[in-house]
Amino acid sequence: MGEQSPFLEAVRERVVVYDGATGTWLQTQDLSLDDYGGPAFEGCTDILGVTRPDVVAALHTAYLEVGADVVETNTFGAFGVPLGEYDIPERAHEIALANARIAREVADGFSTPDRPRFVAGSLGPGTKSPSLGQIRFAELRDAYEVACRGLLEGGVDLFILETHFDLLAVKAAVIGARRAMAATGRQVPIQCQVTMELTGRMLLGTEIGAALTAIEPLKVDIIGLNCATGPSEMSEHLRHLSAHARTPISCLPNAGLPSVVDGAMHYDLTATEMRDHQRRFVEEFGVQVIGGCCGTTPEFISLLAEMAPTLSPAVRKPVHEAGVTSIYSAVPL
Secondary structure (H helix, E strand, C coil): CCCHCCHCCCCCCCCHECCCCCCHHHHHHHHCCCCCCCCHHCCCCCHHHHHCHHHHHHHHHHHHCCCCEEECCCHHHHHCCHHHHCHHHHHHHHHHHHHHHHHHHHHHCCCCCCCCEEEEEEEEECCCCCCCCCCCHHHHHHHHHHHHHHHHHHHCCEEEEECCCCHHHHHHHHHHHHHHHHHHHCCCCEEEECCCCCCCCCCCCCCCCCCCCCHHHHHHEEEEEECCCCHHHHHHHHHEEEEECCCCCCCCCCCCCEECCCEEEEECCHHHHHHHHHHHHHHHHCCCECCCCCCCCCHHHHHHHHHHHHCCCCCCCCCCCCCCECCCCCCCC
């Protein structure tokens, strides 16, 4: 599947740069409740693709202008589970499709024959964990499939299934994506990213080795980390992926650890510090896909995009450890 993908070709040839935070950028736009379609949708950023497509287009433009290779669709919560919190689960396909079309149009406007720009269909973990019994696996899988169909119909180049903290939800998302690809007849790569907390494990207690053991057999195209922490806290997890993952690795950290300063979210890392961490990850661990998560702005991505053409990822010789895993720890066979 992935062999014909221009996105994966780009990853093989050079360091590929993703965009930065959606929410952080939207907070600079002083949007009102009317922009979201009324008080009932306060905080539902996904709906902006329908109510304020111009704002979503401006978001993608801001990151493409500074040199991002890939923009993520504004669809982190555009599937039935998070939309159910706003009583609009039935609008998942519509919202996913609308946001994908906006990103596609803006990215196409920046693409050139030598420098294509890509659209990654973003879907997060949602608000209910199957491992904790908050939702049935099949229900979550089916919700992902609906959103993935909308993203595919809107023209995404790949899926980014990100910020995952529950391995069962990862499986639900990947299977939903594959079912959508089968239904629409469009095959695209899958980039899958987990989130490691300050504890050194995923929220439910999963070690990075367990995550890799569980995710690799799903045959996703890229495995990586995003969110929760800044880059320095990701170092040891990336070291493990570098040594053992047979796919390319991605790293999209927050701008450091979040804190609240004067009632507002604050991240303590500067754009220059982020760039220096990412340079080390590429040159030491062979990371091939870099970008930013919460707190990162076009300023951050601008420095990454400027640096990327000068980077040579370390040549990795991953050693595959055949194993089985629980939700917590892998056991090598």
